[in-house]
Amino acid sequence: MPVTNEKDWEPKIVAFFCNWCSYAGADLAGVSRMSYPPNIRIIRVPCSSRVHPRFILRAFERGADGVLVSG
Amino acid sequence: MPRIGVFVCWCGSNIGGVLDCPQLAREAASFPGVVYSVDYKYMCSEPGQNLIIEAIKEHRLDRVVVASCSPRLHEETFRKALARAGLNPYLLEMANLREHCSWVHAKEPEKAQVKAVDLVRRAVAKAALLQPLVSSQIPVTKRCLVIGGGIAGIQCALDIADAGHEVILVEREPTIGGNMVKLDKTFPTLDCSACISTPKMVAVASHPNIKLYTYAEVAEIGGYIGNFKVKIKQKARYVDHDKCTGCGTCWEKCPSKVPDDFNGGLGTRKAIYIPFPQAVPNKPVIDANHCRVFNNKKCRVCEKLCPTGAIDYEQQDTFIDEEVGAIVVATGYELFDWTKAYGEYGYGMYPDVITGLQFERLVNAAGPTGGKIKRPSDGKEPKTVVFVKCVGSRDEAKGKSYCSRVCCMYTAKHAHQLLEKVPDSQAYIFYMDVRTPGKGYEEFYQRTVQDGAIYVRGRVSKIYQSGDKLVVRGADTLLGRPVEVKADMVVLATAMQPAAGVETTARLVGAPVDQDGFIQEAHPKLRPVETHTAGVYVAGCCQGPKDIPDTVAQASGAAAKVVGLLSHSKMSTSAMISTVNEALCTGCMLCEPVCPYKAIEPKVITERLPGQPPRERTVAAVNSGLCQGCGCCNVACRPGAIQVKGFTNEQMLAEVDAICL
Ligand SMILES: Cc1cc2nc3c(=O)[nH]c(=O)nc-3n(C[C@H](O)[C@H](O)[C@H](O)COP(=O)(O)OP(=O)(O)OC[C@H]3O[C@@H](n4cnc5c(N)ncnc54)[C@H](O)[C@@H]3O)c2cc1C
Numbered sequence: 082m083p084v085t086n087e088k089d090w091e092p093k094i095v096a097f098f099c100n101w102c103s104y105a106g107a108d109l110a111g112v113s114r115m116s117y118p119p120n121i122r123i124i125r126v127p128c129s130s131r132v133h134p135r136f137i138l139r140a141f142e143r144g145a146d147g148v149l150v151s152g
Numbered sequence: 153m154p155r156i157g158v159f160v161c162w163c164g165s166n167i168g169g170v171l172d173c174p175q176l177a178r179e180a181a182s183f184p185g186v187v188y189s190v191d192y193k194y195m196c197s198e199p200g201q202n203l204i205i206e207a208i209k210e211h212r213l214d215r216v217v218v219a220s221c222s223p224r225l226h227e228e229t230f231r232k233a234l235a236r237a238g239l240n241p242y243l244l245e246m247a248n249l250r251e252h253c254s255w256v257h258a259k260e261p262e263k264a265q266v267k268a269v270d271l272v273r274r275a276v277a278k279a280a281l282l283q284p285l286v287s288s289q290i291p292v293t294k295r296c297l298v299i300g301g302g303i304a305g306i307q308c309a310l311d312i313a314d315a316g317h318e319v320i321l322v323e324r325e326p327t328i329g330g331n332m333v334k335l336d337k338t339f340p341t342l343d344c345s346a347c348i349s350t351p352k353m354v355a356v357a358s359h360p361n362i363k364l365y366t367y368a369e370v371a372e373i374g375g376y377i378g379n380f381k382v383k384i385k386q387k388a389r390y391v392d393h394d395k396c397t398g399c400g401t402c403w404e405k406c407p408s409k410v411p412d413d414f415n416g417g418l419g420t421r422k423a424i425y426i427p428f429p430q431a432v433p434n435k436p437v438i439d440a441n442h443c444r445v446f447n448n449k450k451c452r453v454c455e456k457l458c459p460t461g462a463i464d465y466e467q468q469d470t471f472i473d474e475e476v477g478a479i480v481v482a483t484g485y486e487l488f489d490w491t492k493a494y495g496e497y498g499y500g501m502y503p504d505v506i507t508g509l510q511f512e513r514l515v516n517a518a519g520p521t522g523g524k525i526k527r528p529s530d531g532k533e534p535k536t537v538v539f540v541k542c543v544g545s546r547d548e549a550k551g552k553s554y555c556s557r558v559c560c561m562y563t564a565k566h567a568h569q570l571l572e573k574v575p576d577s578q579a580y581i582f583y584m585d586v587r588t589p590g591k592g593y594e595e596f597y598q599r600t601v602q603d604g605a606i607y608v609r610g611r612v613s614k615i616y617q618s619g620d621k622l623v624v625r626g627a628d629t630l631l632g633r634p635v636e637v638k639a640d641m642v643v644l645a646t647a648m649q650p651a652a653g654v655e656t657t658a659r660l661v662g663a664p665v666d667q668d669g670f671i672q673e674a675h676p677k678l679r680p681v682e683t684h685t686a687g688v689y690v691a692g693c694c695q696g697p698k699d700i701p702d703t704v705a706q707a708s709g710a711a712a713k714v715v716g717l718l719s720h721s722k723m724s725t726s727a728m729i730s731t732v733n734e735a736l737c738t739g740c741m742l743c744e745p746v747c748p749y750k751a752i753e754p755k756v757i758t759e760r761l762p763g764q765p766p767r768e769r770t771v772a773a774v775n776s777g778l779c780q781g782c783g784c785c786n787v788a789c790r791p792g793a794i795q796v797k798g799f800t801n802e803q804m805l806a807e808v809d810a811i812c813l
Contacts, residue, residue, distance in 0.1 A: 095811060100224070101684055102664075108222045111251030119263040122270055122811045123252050125223070127728065127799055130746075131783030135801070136808055143812035 092146035094121045097132045099152030121149070128152060154280045157188040157213040158272065159204055161195035161220030163250050168193070170254035170261050171268050176219065179269050183276040187211055195220050201233040208237040215279040219247035219272050225675075240284030242727060242798060247275040270811055277810035281803045285727035290777040292378035293477040294718045295320065299370055299657060302330020303700060304692025304707040305482035306352050311711030313361035317718045320474050321356065322384055323366045324653075327431035328353050330484050331693075334414065334509060336516040336523075337569070338700060339561045340596035346430060346518065353432040367437055371471065373660045376749075376778060377687030378477045378723050388467040390438035391424070395462035398426075398434040402454035402463070410442045412520070416510035418528060419520030424454050424463075428518060438463075478687050478714045479661055481671055482707065483654055485693035488544035488551055488647035497543070497615045497644065503529040504622055505615060505642045508562055515569050525573055527641045530620070534640030537570050538624045539563045539581045540612045544647030546584060552647045552668060556697040559645035560587045564597045566643060567605040579605040580637050582612050582626050590699070608635055615642055648697040661688045670696050681710040689713050728798035729779040730786065732772050736793035739770035743785035743794055751778035752785060 098104040104125050110117070126132055129152020137148045158180040162168030173191040180189040188211040194200050195218055207213060216239070218230050223246040231241035249268050257264035296312050298305045301323030309319045321328070332338075333353070335345035356362055365384055372383035391402075408423035421427075423443040424436050444451035445465055455463040487507055491500030498505055504527045506514075517523035527534045541559050544551030560583070567579035586607070588594040601607065610627040617623075621638040628635045650669045658665045663683035664672045671690045674682040681689050691707040692698070698706070717723070734757060744752045755773035760766045772785075772794060783796040792801060 093812070095808065104222075105224060105684075108224055108248075108251040111222075111255035114255055114258075116256050116259055119253070119257040119260055119267045122267065122274070123248070124274065124804070124807050124811060125248075126783065126804075127780075127796060128782035128784065131786060131796065131799055131804075133787045133801065133804075136804055139805055139808045140812055143809055145812050 091118075091120055093144065094147040094149055095140040095145040096121050096123045096149040096151065097126050097129065097136065098123050099129045100125050100127055103129075103151035126152075154185045154215045155187045155211065155213050156183075156185040156215040156217060156276055156279050157204070157207050157211060158183075158186055158190075158217045158219065158276065159195050159200075159207075160189070160191040160272070161200070161218065161249070162191065162193045163220060163254075164193065167220070167249050167254045170258050171249060171265055175265070176268055176272060180217075180219075180272050180276065183273055185215070185280045186276060188213060196226050196229055201229070201236075204230070204233050205237040208234070208239055214239065214243060215282055216244050217247060217272065217275045217279050218244065219249050219268075219275065221250040222246075222248045222252070225678075240286075242285040243279070243282050245275045245279040245282060247271040270813070273813060274807050274811040277806040278803050281800070281806055283797070285797050287724040287727040288776045289722045290378055290725050292718065292720055292723050293380075293475050294318065294721070295474070295476045296478045296480065296714050296718065297322065297370070297380070297382055297474065297476040298480045298482060299661075300330070300482035300484055300651075300692070300694065301325075301328030301356070301364075301366070302482060302484040302692060302703075303332040303349060303352070304484065304694075304703045305330070305480070306349075306356055307704050307707035308480050308482060308691050308711045308714075309356055309362055310352065310359065311708050312714050312718075313359045315711070315715045317361065317715065319359075319362045320382075320384075320476060321362055321364050322368050322370055323364070324369050325427065326367045326389070326425075326437045327427045327433070328356060328364070328366060329432065331509070332700060333428065333430070334416075334516075335512045336519075337565065339565045340590070340592040342565070350430045350432075353430070357432045364433075365472070366433060370657070370660055373479070373662075376780075377685075378717070379777060380476045380479060380687065382474045382476055382479075384472045384474060386470045386472060388440075388469050389436075390440065390443075390463065390465055390467050391436055392462045392464050392467070393433065393435050395460045396435045396458075397460055398436070399459065401457050401459065403436055405453050405457055407451065407453060408442050408444055410439060415513045415520045416507065418506075418510055418513055438465075478689065478717050480689045480691055480710050480714060481657060481661060481663065481683070481694055482691045482710075483651045483657055483694040485648040485697065486651045488649045490543050490551075490644055490646045493550040494543065496613060497540075497642075498617075502615070502617050502622060502642075503527075504534070504640065505644065508559065508566065508643060508645050511566050511643045515566075515573065525570065532640070533574055535574065535576060536578045536580070536637065536639045538612075538622075538637050538639040538642045539567060539579065539645065540624075540642060541581065541583045541645045542611075543644040545645075552649065554647075554668060554697070555587065556645075556648040557587075558648070558697060558699045560585075561590070561593055561596065561699065563643075563645050564588075564600040564605070568600045568603055571603045571605065580624075580639070581605055581607045582624075583607060583609060584611065590701070610635065648693060650694055654694060657694075661685060663688050663690070670694060681706055681713055687717065725776050726781055728796065729776055729781040730774045730783070730794050730796050732774060733793045733795070734771045736791045737771040738791055738793070739772070740790065741770070741772060742788045742790065743772050746784045746788045748782065748784065749778045749780050751775045751780075
C-alpha cells in the first residue's frame, strides 16, 4: 500500500536478476515482445546469491518501493 | 576522475522507434564523469564500432558505456572493440535499452524514456568504478565426451576424432545407432536408413581416436570447461566382451522370449540378445530382468553352450574415470506415449493402432515381418490404412504445444510405401496442416499425393473396433462434413519428446532444459550448439525435434565448436571471478562452505609487519579455474575481503544509488 494519496502514484521497483536465468528471462520477454509496466529497473548480478542484504536495504533507503530478487 | 564515453544505439527502429536516442545521449552528457556522448543507428556494426574506437582515442576515454541491446548478446562484441582501441576490455558497461525497455514498453514511450535515462545513469555510475581486469590461463584436456550414440552422437564423434582429438562416446543401449537405425527408408530421397547409418557405426567402433562405451551411462561429472572429470558406469552385461566372438549360439538357444523394444514391441527377442543383426558392438548382453538364471530358475543354457566361456552371471557394474575438456549432449528423443492421453483412439487397446516408429519396423526388411506390411492383430495385409498426424504435437490439451517437424514428411513416406508395397491399397491421411520446409520435401509430398494418397484436412475424433475393422471418425474441415473410414490399420504420427532421463543428463552437465524438457541452447539463433555451461555443447533431437539432415548438420556444428576449443592447450578463464584481499581476510573461512564450486580453500601466508616478527596466518584462496564468479562468498564475507571482480560491493551500491535517483 503506498503511503500517499496521489491517484497516479506509481511504485518504483528495483530488481536484482541473475545473469543466467531471470536476466535472460527478461531478455526473452523482450525478444518475445511481451509487455509489462515500466516501473521496474533491472540490475544484473552474476547470481542471486550475490545480492547482499545491504543492497536491498540501500534500495529502500534511496526510495525504492519494492525490491525483487530473482534467480 | 574517470573519462566516460556514452554510446546510445538506435538498433534501427528497435530502440530508435520507441526511445528518443539523441535526447538520451544529451541527457547522459550531464552525468558525472561523462565527457562524451553520442547516438548512432547501429552501434554493433563496423562503422558503429569504429565510432567508439575513434572516440576513445580522440577524447581519451577510459570508461565506455554502450546503451543498446542486452549485454548477453553483444558484451563480447563491444569488449573486443575496446581492446582494439587499446583499452582494457572490462572497462565497458552496457545499458540494456532494447530487451529491457523499448521492446517491452513500446506502448508507453514516455515512461520508457524516463526508464531509459535511469538505465543509462546506472551504467554510467558503475562504469565510473570499473577496474581493468585480466584473465588467467588454465590447461585444456584435449579429449571430448559425447553422451548418446544416435546419428547426432556418431557424426559428432567422427568429426572430432577425424580432426585428431580423442573422443569418449557413451551410449546407454547395448548398441549405438539410436532411432535412425530403426527406420526403413529416409525421406526425401528414400535411401535405406541402415545402408547409410551402419557404415558410420562401424567407423565409430574402428576409429583409433574413439573409445566407445555401450550399455553405459554417465554417473558423475565434475570440474569445468577444459577440465571435466567424468565417472562412467558400465552396466553389467553378464557377457565378457573380451572373450565373446559374437557367434550367436547363445541368443539362438536362449529359451526366454521377451517383447522386442527395438521393433517397437512388435516381435520378440531373447533374454540374451543383440538389438539387431548389425548392432555395434556385435556382441550380446543379458537382460537380467528376463533371464531365467536371474529369476532363480534353472537354465544356464548360454553358459553351457558358449564356445569361449564368455558368459559371466557374476559380473558387476563397474565405474571408469575419464578426464575430458569438452562435453556434447546428444541424447536424442523418444515418442510421446499416446496411450496415456488419447482415450478416443483407444488408449492402446486396439493392436492395429500403431505408431510411426512401429510402422517403420513393419516395412523394414530386417523387421519382425521381413518387410511385408502385416497388421499386428492377425498378420493380414492391411488394404486401407489411416494415418493420423499431430498426435500429441500441436495439442496443448493432451500433449505438446510444439510441432514435431518430421511427422508430415514421414507420414508422406509411409503412405508412399504402403501404396507401393500393398496392391489396391488406400492411404488416408488426416492432417491439420502439411508442413514441408526442406530441400526436396514439398516435391516428395506432392508425389505422394500423385501416388493416390488421400489427404483429409481435419482431426480424428474417434477410433473404435468394429469386427475386424477399425472405424475412424473425423471431420473434413475443408468440405465441412464428417468423415468415416473403415480401416484395417491406423498409424499415429506421435510427438517427439526428449529421451527419458534428459533431466538427469542436464543436471549432470549443468545445462538448463526448456519448458518442453529439451536441452536449452545458449542462444536460439547465434549460439545454437552451445549451452549456458561453458564447454558443454548440444546436438540432435535432445535440443528439439528435427530430421536427420538437420541433426547431422547440428552435430558437425557442435564438433566444430569442440575442435575449436581443443585446438588450444591453454585457455583463459573468466576475469570476473572472486579475489581475496589478504590484508582484510580474517581467515574465518565462512566463504568455503557456501561456495557451490568448491573453489575456495584455506591457505597459510607469512605476514611481515614493520617492527614485528613475521607471523603465519590463514586466509582464503580462490581457484581461478573453478570459480564461476557467482559471488556467494562475497555476500558471506563479513570483513568484505572477498569481492567478485566486476560486481564489487562498491560497484553494486553505486548502481543501486543511481537507479533509485
Ligand atoms: C517414425 C519416424 C520416422 C522418421 N523418418 C525420418 C526420415 O525418413 N528422414 C529423416 O531425416 N528423419 C526421420 N526421422 C527423424 C530421425 O529419427 C531423427 O532426426 C534422428 O534419429 C535424430 O537422431 P539423434 O541422434 O538426435 O537422436 P536418437 O536417434 O534418439 O539417438 C539418441 C541416442 O542417445 C542414447 N541416449 C539417450 N539418453 C542417453 C543417456 N542418458 N546416456 C547415454 N545415451 C543416451 C539413445 O539410446 C540413442 O541411442 C523419423 C522419426 C520418426 C519418429
